[in-house]
Amino acid sequence: xxxxxxSISIKEEGPREGxxxxxxxxxTEQKIRLVDALSDTGLDYIQVTSFVHLEKVxxxxxxxxxxxxxxxxxxxxxxxxxxxxRGLERAIATGRLYLEGKLTLYASDAFLKKNQNRTPDQxxxxxxxxxxxxxxxxxxxxxxxxxxxxxxxxxxxxxPSRVVDLVAQMRSVARDMGEDLSLxxxxxxxxxxxxxxxxxxxxxxxxxxxxxxxxxHLHDTRGLGLANAYAGLQMGVRHFDAAVAGLxxxxxxxxxxxxGNICTEDFVLMCEEMGVATGVDxxxxxxxxxxxxxxxxxxLPGKVKAGGSLSALRRRLS
Amino acid sequence: xxxxxxSISIKEEGPREGxxxxxxxxxTEQKIRLVDALSDTGLDYIQVTSFVHLEKVxxxxxxxxxxxxxxxxxxxxxxxxxxxxRGLERAIATGRLYLEGKLTLYASDAFLKKNQNRTPDQxxxxxxxxxxxxxxxxxxxxxxxxxxxxxxxxxxxxxPSRVVDLVAQMRSVARDMGEDLSLxxxxxxxxxxxxxxxxxxxxxxxxxxxxxxxxxHLHDTRGLGLANAYAGLQMGVRHFDAAVAGLxxxxxxxxxxxxGNICTEDFVLMCEEMGVATGVDxxxxxxxxxxxxxxxxxxLPGKVKAGGSLSALRRRLS
Numbered sequence: 001x002x003x004x005x006x007s008i009s010i011k012e013e014g015p016r017e018g019x020x021x022x023x024x025x026x027x028t029e030q031k032i033r034l035v036d037a038l039s040d041t042g043l044d045y046i047q048v049t050s051f052v053h054l055e056k057v058x059x060x061x062x063x064x065x066x067x068x069x070x071x072x073x074x075x076x077x078x079x080x081x082x083x084x085x086r087g088l089e090r091a092i093a094t095g096r097l098y099l100e101g102k103l104t105l106y107a108s109d110a111f112l113k114k115n116q117n118r119t120p121d122q123x124x125x126x127x128x129x130x131x132x133x134x135x136x137x138x139x140x141x142x143x144x145x146x147x148x149x150x151x152x153x154x155x156x157x158x159x160p161s162r163v164v165d166l167v168a169q170m171r172s173v174a175r176d177m178g179e180d181l182s183l184x185x186x187x188x189x190x191x192x193x194x195x196x197x198x199x200x201x202x203x204x205x206x207x208x209x210x211x212x213x214x215x216x217h218l219h220d221t222r223g224l225g226l227a228n229a230y231a232g233l234q235m236g237v238r239h240f241d242a243a244v245a246g247l248x249x250x251x252x253x254x255x256x257x258x259x260g261n262i263c264t265e266d267f268v269l270m271c272e273e274m275g276v277a278t279g280v281d282x283x284x285x286x287x288x289x290x291x292x293x294x295x296x297x298x299x300l301p302g303k304v305k306a307g308g309s310l311s312a313l314r315r316r317l318s
Numbered sequence: 319x320x321x322x323x324x325s326i327s328i329k330e331e332g333p334r335e336g337x338x339x340x341x342x343x344x345x346t347e348q349k350i351r352l353v354d355a356l357s358d359t360g361l362d363y364i365q366v367t368s369f370v371h372l373e374k375v376x377x378x379x380x381x382x383x384x385x386x387x388x389x390x391x392x393x394x395x396x397x398x399x400x401x402x403x404r405g406l407e408r409a410i411a412t413g414r415l416y417l418e419g420k421l422t423l424y425a426s427d428a429f430l431k432k433n434q435n436r437t438p439d440q441x442x443x444x445x446x447x448x449x450x451x452x453x454x455x456x457x458x459x460x461x462x463x464x465x466x467x468x469x470x471x472x473x474x475x476x477x478p479s480r481v482v483d484l485v486a487q488m489r490s491v492a493r494d495m496g497e498d499l500s501l502x503x504x505x506x507x508x509x510x511x512x513x514x515x516x517x518x519x520x521x522x523x524x525x526x527x528x529x530x531x532x533x534x535h536l537h538d539t540r541g542l543g544l545a546n547a548y549a550g551l552q553m554g555v556r557h558f559d560a561a562v563a564g565l566x567x568x569x570x571x572x573x574x575x576x577x578g579n580i581c582t583e584d585f586v587l588m589c590e591e592m593g594v595a596t597g598v599d600x601x602x603x604x605x606x607x608x609x610x611x612x613x614x615x616x617x618l619p620g621k622v623k624a625g626g627s628l629s630a631l632r633r634r635l636s
Contacts, residue, residue: 004514151628156635192628195548196322196592222628223584223621227545230513266541274514299617303541310469310510310540317474 004233007277009045010268011215011241012038013261014292015066016047016081018247020059022296028062030295032069037288038244039073042280043264045098047079051087067094085133092137101134101141103127103174103181105166108152111189127173135177144170145185145217150201151192158192160201164208171209183213183239188228191221195231202235215239218262220249220301225262226270233276242267245289246301263302265289269309282309322551325595327363328582329533329559330356332610333384334365334399335579336565338377340614346380348613350387355609356562357391359602361582363416365397369405385412403451410455419452419459421445421492421499423484426470429507445491453495462488463503463535467519469510476510478519482526489527501531501557506546509539513549520553533557536580538567538619543580544588551594560585563607564619581620583607587627600627 015035019026035048048070049063063080072078077098080091091097105127106112109120116123134141148155149163167184174181186201193201202214216232216239218225229240242264243249249260265285268278282304289305333353337344353366366388367381381398390396395416398409409415423445424430427438434441452459466473467481485502492499504519511519520532534550534557536543547558560582561567567578583603586596600622607623 153631154635156632191625194588194591221621221625222587223581223625224544224588226541227548227588230545230548263541269540270512270542270545273512303539307509307539307541313471314474317472 003236004274004276005236005238006275007279008233008238008240008271010043010264010278010280011045011047011079011239012043012244012264013047013241014038014244014247014264016050017243017261018245018292018296018300020050020057021248022059024297025059026295028065028069031062031066034244034288034292034295035066035070035078037284037291039071039076041284041288042278043285044075044279045077045079047081048097050081051090052081052083064090064094067096070096072096088133088137099137099139100143101131101139101179102143102145103130103141103170104145104147105170106147107158107163107166108148108155110154111148111152114154124169124173127170128177131174131177131179135179141174141179142181143183143185143215144174144181145187147187148189148192149186150188150197151190153190160204163201164204167205167209171212181212183215184209185215185217185239185241187217188219189217191219191224193218193228194224195227198228198231199235202232202237206235213239215241217241220246220260220262226266229262229267230270233271233274240267244285244302245292245305247292247296249301260301263289263304265304266302269304273310283312321554322592322594323554323556324593325597326551326556326558326589328361328585328596328598329363329365329397329557330361330562330582331365331559331579332356332562332565332582334368335561336563336610336614336618338368338375339566340377342615343377344613346383346387349380349384352562352606352610352613353384353388353396355602355606357389357394359606360596360598361603362393362597363395363397365399366415368399369408370399370401382408382412385414388414390414406451406455417455417457418461419449419457419497420461420463421448421459421488422463422465423488424465425476425481425484426466426473428472429466429470432472442487442491445488446495449492449495449497453497459492459497460499461501461503461533462492462499463505465505466507466510467504468506468515469508471508478522481519482522485523485527489530499530501533502527503533503535503557503559505535506537507535509537509542511536511546512542513545516546516549517553520550520555524553531557533559535559538564538578538580544584547580547585548588551589551592558585562603562620563610563623565610565614567619578619581607581622583622584620587622591628601630 049066050060054061082088243261244264246260246263293300368378372379400406561579562582564578564581611618
């Protein structure tokens with residue numbers, strides 16, 4: 001048998017990832033309803049919204065209202081996403097969010113150019129200012145994230161050594177400013193990973209950084225999300241991002257471009273059935289997945305919400 | 319790195335698995351069109367239809383017409399499914415099908431009772447007659463299959479030792495009648511498998527039967543299909559059943575009960591990207607998946623048909 005971790009931790013990104021891409025407006029009270037339902041599942045980290053440009057992402061214009069309207073549950077960290085100082089300040093102003101500093105580097109130069117119009121050198125040079133921004137607000141910087149760590153639609157395959165280099169650069173910049181990155185996230189942003197590539201990249205990053213925890217952010221665009229997650233578990237990864245019901249992706253052809261995170265409840269079922277504790281009540285999470293589908297009004301990719309859990313079947317039989 | 323097989327072989331079951339469950343009638347010429355398109359992908363085994371009771375499965379009433387209408391390609395084995403002597407005789411009468419004898423035992427007593435109204439003893443006692451039926455037609459019996467080998471909705475978990483026992487029984491009955499089972503298939507009929515359960519059951523069956531090839535028939539009802547297939551590859555399994563586009567399953571809630579096989583093109587992408595040769599032209603197979611979706615007229619579960627292949631992206635970039 002492989003030696004899987006005894007327990008893992010999941011960052012739920014559904015409310016943020018999912019509602020952002022919906023074409024129709026999702027009422028604020030429906031967003032709050034899903035966040036509150038997720039709070040009751042045992043998930044201890046929920047990314048609830050984005051503090052981004054109101055005109056560019058109109059679906060997130062109610063970020064403050066969502067945070068103000070939710071009922072925080074003790075022990076749950078409610079997080080937000082921001083892309084600049086203005087966004088961070090809006091998140092701080094809510095007074096209700098778990099705030100953490102995060103550095104992000106792109107492993108694909110082409111994607112970096114396309115998305116941020118920066119070179120790798122410019123990207124690296126921008127990090128100290130970001131760290132200073134967090135330090136000015138007393139927010140520790142503990143996480144580093146590598147985007148497109150397994151490949152890129154605009155550049156092709158990404159050399160694992162490039163990822164190892166980027167992690168070293170991030171850690172060095174942070175260390176120079178008195179911060180210690182203790183969690184390194186690897187993002188399969190455009191779904192280029194396979195289980196073997198996960199094993200290879202995770203293995204190399206871990207060998208070079210035995211003192212940090214690793215995290216995987218996996219997209220399921222090509223259907224390999226859970227196979228990749230399993231490979232991560234085999235490599236001892238204990239932190240995963242996921243989205244309830246697979247929010248953020250959609251099996252409809254019309255939404256073909258949408259590449260959701262791995263589906264939280266499908267992943268929880270896989271973990272729990274293999275003896276990897278997630279701390280999540282799967283039946284309550286399945287209810288959340290059905291609620292998410294009801295809210296967006298179209299089928300979402302997760303399968304367990306239709307297929308049902310094995311533990312429920314066992315209970316019925318016993 | 320794990321030691322995956324250098325190559326595998328895939329039994330394409332889409333045309334049979336998929337069209338059977340569709341509520342609307344699929345025109346015979348559309349079925350033929352898909353079979354002919356699949357013939358051109360490099361797949362060398364295609365299960366084209368079922369010779370089952372015309373009134374019970376009206377969607378398969380055109381079995382003979384599909385077989386007569388297809389254009390066989392040299393090197394491709396075209397197979398059918400039958401459940402009794404009448405079905406076998408219909409398959410033989412077409413004169414165009416690859417005929418193989420297969421024994422099937424249920425690992426779940428409850429499912430056996432429900433489906434066939436038989437006890438395990440009665441099930442075993444029925445095998446010699448089946449072998450005699452094949453022998454009377456000069457058809458070798460080479461395959462044994464265990465249904466519900468990983469768990470069952472009507473019985474719960476299935477002990478791996480039960481699967482090992484059933485394989486021993488099948489092989490013994492076959493041997494007594496001069497037949498040698500060289501391929502043992504394990505079916506996750508109701509999607510109870512996890513990657514770790516695959517490793518455990520496959521490991522035990524292989525240890526007890528080092529002289530046979532193993533095959534996996536995996537349903538994706540709970541989203542773990544490809545993760546389970548990856549675990550099978552890690553255990554050295556070289557034979558897999560799959561269905562183009564995930565035919566036989568559907569992401570629509572209305573089809574929630576439908577549990578498709580793993581999706582052929584998603585599986586081929588995973589294998590080829592990991593250096594496991596399938597002999598299949600992925601781009602042509604993706605075209606077949608889109609054709610299958612067009613034919614059934616609703617979204618099918620496969621993801622690569624929307625997400626696209628990585629090799630196509632690489633070619634565009636080079």
